Amino acid sequence: MATTVQRHSPPTSGQEAGSEPCWPALSEAPLRRADAETLAGVLRAIADPARLQLISLIQAARGGEACVCDLVDPLGLSQPTVSHHLKVLLDAGLVSRCRRGSWAYYRLVPERLAALAQLLA
Amino acid sequence: MATTVQRHSPPTSGQEAGSEPCWPALSEAPLRRADAETLAGVLRAIADPARLQLISLIQAARGGEACVCDLVDPLGLSQPTVSHHLKVLLDAGLVSRCRRGSWAYYRLVPERLAALAQLLA
DNA sequence: GTGAGACATCGACACCTGTCGATATTCTCC
DNA sequence: GGAGAATATCGACAGGTGTCGATGTCTCAC
Numbered sequence: 001m002a003t004t005v006q007r008h009s010p011p012t013s014g015q016e017a018g019s020e021p022c023w024p025a026l027s028e029a030p031l032r033r034a035d036a037e038t039l040a041g042v043l044r045a046i047a048d049p050a051r052l053q054l055i056s057l058i059q060a061a062r063g064g065e066a067c068v069c070d071l072v073d074p075l076g077l078s079q080p081t082v083s084h085h086l087k088v089l090l091d092a093g094l095v096s097r098c099r100r101g102s103w104a105y106y107r108l109v110p111e112r113l114a115a116l117a118q119l120l121a
Numbered sequence: 122m123a124t125t126v127q128r129h130s131p132p133t134s135g136q137e138a139g140s141e142p143c144w145p146a147l148s149e150a151p152l153r154r155a156d157a158e159t160l161a162g163v164l165r166a167i168a169d170p171a172r173l174q175l176i177s178l179i180q181a182a183r184g185g186e187a188c189v190c191d192l193v194d195p196l197g198l199s200q201p202t203v204s205h206h207l208k209v210l211l212d213a214g215l216v217s218r219c220r221r222g223s224w225a226y227y228r229l230v231p232e233r234l235a236a237l238a239q240l241l242a
Numbered sequence: 243g244t245g246a247g248a249c250a251t252c253g254a255c256a257c258c259t260g261t262c263g264a265t266a267t268t269c270t271c272c
Numbered sequence: 273g274g275a276g277a278a279t280a281t282c283g284a285c286a287g288g289t290g291t292c293g294a295t296g297t298c299t300c301a302c
Contacts, residue, residue: 030195031177036170043168046241049157050290052164056152068249074151081291083250102248102299117241120167120234171260189279202261204280223269223278244302251296258289266281272274 042116045092050075051085055113058095058106065098065107163237166213171196172206176234179216179227186219186228 031039046052057074058066068086072079086106089095093112098105152160167173178195179187189207193200207227210216214233219226 030181031174033170033174033197036173036177039173040168040170043164043173047161047164047168048290049154049161052157052160053152053154056157060151069247076154077290078292079249080251080293084290087250099249099298104249113241117238120238120241169260190277198260199262200279201263201281205260208280220269220279225279245300246302247298247300249296249298252294254293255291256289257291258287260287261285263284264282266279268277268279270275270277272276 039119042092042094042112045088045094046116048085048088050077050081051089054082054085054089055094055108058108065105067103067105069103160240163213163215163233166209166215167237169206169209171198171202172210175203175206175210176215176229179229186226188224188226190224 046055053075054071057071058064061070068079068082071086072082075082077085086095086097090097090106094109095106096109098107167176174196175192178192179185182191189200189203192207193203196203198206207216207218211218211227215230216227217230219228
């Protein structure tokens with residue numbers, strides 16, 4: 001397959017989705033199906049034991065960030081599986097990634113978690 | 122099959138699980154696997170578009186309660202499916218059920234939702 | 243450039259979950 | 273007690289998801 005060159009993009013600043021701090025409030029009466037799907041998508045991202053542990057581990061890490069190799073052992077899962085879970089959290093906008101050299105450092109996006117919390121309150 | 126008599130219990134007051142208002146905080150460092158599983162179980166209950174809509178509909182209903190027949194049409198799902206989703210919410214302790222006559226009225230358990238919200242904050 | 247290490251992606255598999263129609267259960271009312 | 277209505281349960285099916293080993297893609301050090 002013709003491998004396109006695909007130059008590495010500059011260290012991503014993370015949160016592309018930072019412009020939408022909150023979702024339609026759960027208390028605002030008849031939640032539309034489309035909104036419910038969006039919300040459920042984000043909630044499903046944290047509704048997994050491994051990913052909850054990842055969030056906990058990242059938050060507890062010094063500097064508030066952790067690389068994959070720091071997370072594999074505490075989770076007791078294989079490296080590909082941990083990468084997979086981190087990607088799910090990344091796609092949901094709950095964590096941000098920052099490559100430094102060979103390492104990929106992940107940190108939480110607190111606004112995103114706060115928005116989720118506010119939604120349930 | 123020998124149908125045991127199974128007399129109907131008095132109208133359940135709901136929240137058997139009311140004695141445990143909150144879970145291990147997500148911010149309290151290394152979340153144990155067992156705790157993560159418990160948490161994920163509750164989160165998975167609300168990480169579904171149909172169930173989010175159910176919560177929204179019940180909250181918006183007059184009196185803060187709704188019976189199944191009020192929920193089937195707005196959701197656009199079959200009655201068995203709606204019953205299934207309500208059971209999931211019930212098992213997670215997020216709603217309570219109260220039978221009056223042939224009708225089953227569901228209402229939210231706000232403390233449970235608040236505890237979830239606090240956990241993410 | 244070459245080798246080694248960190249991470250991402252792929253393909254495959256088992257298991258879970260949402261959905262439905264059919265049916266059972268439980269109540270009310272005559 | 274028998275008919276009818278509201279709800280719960282059952283069995284089956286399709287689609288989604290977590291997990292792994294194997295492999296690809298970068299980056300750094302020499």
